[in-house]
Amino acid sequence: MTHLAPVIHQSHDLLPVRPPETVSMRTRDGARLDADLYRPDAAGTWPVLLLRVACGRRTALTSHYAHPRWYAARGYVVVVQDVRGCGTSDGRFRPFEAEREDGADAVAWAASLPGSSGVVAMYGCGYAGMAQWLALAERPAALRAVAPAFAGWDVFSDWAYEGGAFRLADAMGWALRAAAEAARRVEDGTGHRILSDSARSLPIDDEIPSRPQALRDYARYSHYDDWLTNPVPGQAWAALSPKAMLTDMPADVAVLQLGGWYDPRLAGTLDAHDRLAARVRAPVRLVVGPWSADGPAAAPGEAPTLDTLQLAWFDRVLKGQGSDRGGPVRLHDVETGRWHDLPTLPAAEAVLHLASEGLANRQGGRLGPEMPDFEALDVVVHDPRTPVPTVGGHAVPAAAGRFDRAAVDRRPDVATYTSLPLDEPLLLAGRVALDLWVEADAPSFDVSAVLSVVRPDGQVLPLTQGHARVEPGDPTRPLTIAMRAACATLAPGSALRLSLAGSCFPAYPVNPGTGAEPGETRRVDALPITLLIHSGPDRPSRLRLPT
Template identity: 45%
Template structure:
């Protein structure tokens, strides 16, 4: 397999370097392009096959260091140059020796984002893209969830990017400090969300801007792909994971494109975290069927849209979702949008004390007779916030046995009776909750789990919201991650509620102060009350 390092120059004269892999064959070939910031030799092989494999399928593969990363020249500024540089790179790649002039792009996370930005100026050679695990709206889908800063994910990534900058600058002291911090995140500085190490070693980091813009303002509008893709139409292969922190972005982009595109939009979501994409996530082995199918699928996709080969992909259902529980792939013609089923919360006021005190009931008829004048009240203590365990907001992600967390008295649990038949959940999930607190602001974390007949409890989706003083409207709505789950007859469905999920999100101090200004010593004890019953029909929608 032939490989060479080739350079190009952007419209403003910056040199960008790439590795180019070629097939051992005569003729002209389409180009597969990946643009990434982590050193092009990695080539996203944490989730994809090596570029040599793609080249063997009859493609010229180009893996490029974006501006200011790897050996490419220029200054790296998060997402700032990817529209213009992406356009210039697609045009350059289409004219490489041996190219047939057609370009497709692939990659996940930042590499998925570079595809969206590259499409903005409509380079004629770009025929299709395969964005995986992306943020469509960078505020709602990436940096914040439900108004809460995604602390562990953002902080860990900011430190990684800063460490790479230090390495490229040969600043060993900064690199060593940042590398150490990446292995033990600095979550307990005097201002936990704004650690001193980033102030000292990465004063220009995007992290500072993301903290400064804690509302969806003009900063996010200018940065988000959503702003620029309204008139873009390409065949897209969308890839996500049920436990990926950016699943919202993947689904939202797919929905938008499927609603208006004249081309095929294909969505595949596996039981995966952000990385890797394999059969075991968290504590659950989802079986051989969950093994990564993306490389072979992408070749079928590229063969169809870059080589005009009928691979049959146009004739199959365009949504493929892995159903956890049955551990099988389920196919749909569109994003599932069946009528919602409501499970109403019922309690005698002791849902934080006994696991049999809080109940979920699905019958609307039953709901009319539920009356619980005693709310479920619990105390959020910032000295011992409810810890995150799996899910999508922390690492390691996935499903874990969480009965110990559900046994805490600062966690409310509501559980169905043992199911008399299998419960199949697919698509969007959200919670409407009548809830209040004794401080100006508080957080709510909602987790859905399967309770097995042996008493073990495994989470499968969750959501989070920061309730600010101006959010007095009741009920509050929490959007959980979409899911596809089968709960076997005899097992139970459980909703768990808490006021923290640390370090996935910062501990809410209760004062209303901004995360970048909240000192650890200022955090208040918060009393939270959840109301249920006939007059306050708190419910989960499946």
């Protein structure tokens, strides 16, 4: 592993840029899709950068990226297109359903635009990132590179559910914004106002927190009910997901993925990199930085912008300009601010065992490399009236990042297991997992797991987290929880802490304990749940780390 110096990008002689033009195309089934076109005001032809957005092409331009004029001045034709049913484009918006065919049609059309060299690349974050994957699966001939950011790979496990639990805050917030846009398109002023207001302050205190009144009243504008009532993977989800289309994707398209430590879809981003690196002949690179789904998060050190990263990438793979430096995987260290360059993402191989004398919910649990020589039982009681709140991390985009969770760890409904302070620096870089022997006095229960660094000054800052919903009959001997990946160099005097709880609200719905679906659960229906957490030789709960 090497530590990278700051990235130095090639300078560009800036070109004048023409005023934007509104242009339209027809999809294979006749739908009109509208776009804005930006191109250099100079003789010649240039590669095309295509951005297809679901949030309105005029308002989406600078949410994460430089304005298209910035790219046009550096020698690109830029096309920003409203996807079907959004902005001013025809049709009804149904997430991901038409993006494979529409995206391929858009690539072919973009390649023929004035100023185009016939070579197309796609970029964009979130939904626009998934739209790139789906277009790629249709193998459009002109597509040479994609740069999906904060996109994930599988709609079910990256957008709708995590560990079997519905992604409440994330999915609800997006559904409300999309429904408000649908109401605006048909000039439903009342619906637009109610849905927009709800999106700004999620109505999670509703009688049915997972299906609030606004989404019940305006279900006709939203996909939300379809997602909420389909809690298991299957063909309906696969039909929307790039993960299920891997074999359809060409091996000669360059891929740059941009992920964030506080992005809800990071796990899918890492999975996509693993799958593509094994089968794609063109360059494949993964960069994970101090970013959330909403953009940069506070972090030590300097981070390049998404624009400088992908401009250097496009210059190299589309124009043959600049040199290739660094490895296939580049990770930002959330503690030091440095960047680490790796050939692959390391697996979780080192082990820390949980140990306790029954007082982990009084901050008495321990993490250590040695297996404890005695059996232990920690009891955690989850009270649905006062669920353990989400603090930082990735699962509530509006509040994502690293926030001190010391006060949450002092709650009696949180079990904590803390290592001894470190004598020397420790680098964690890669995937994390937890094998937990746990049971409950209810047919269904949740386990929220957060791994943090405890700094010498007492701050407890999350490094990564995972969540699991256990349904009646699910195996828990042990329960394996994928905890995403992390990259951090822990300083001497710091310690690691694992925090376990029966809820993480509003990131995920409060489990009522009955096995009922979230959309059918009223607040009054939820019951207290007692969790029994085992550790010791016969039931060895353990944390697996990439050290």
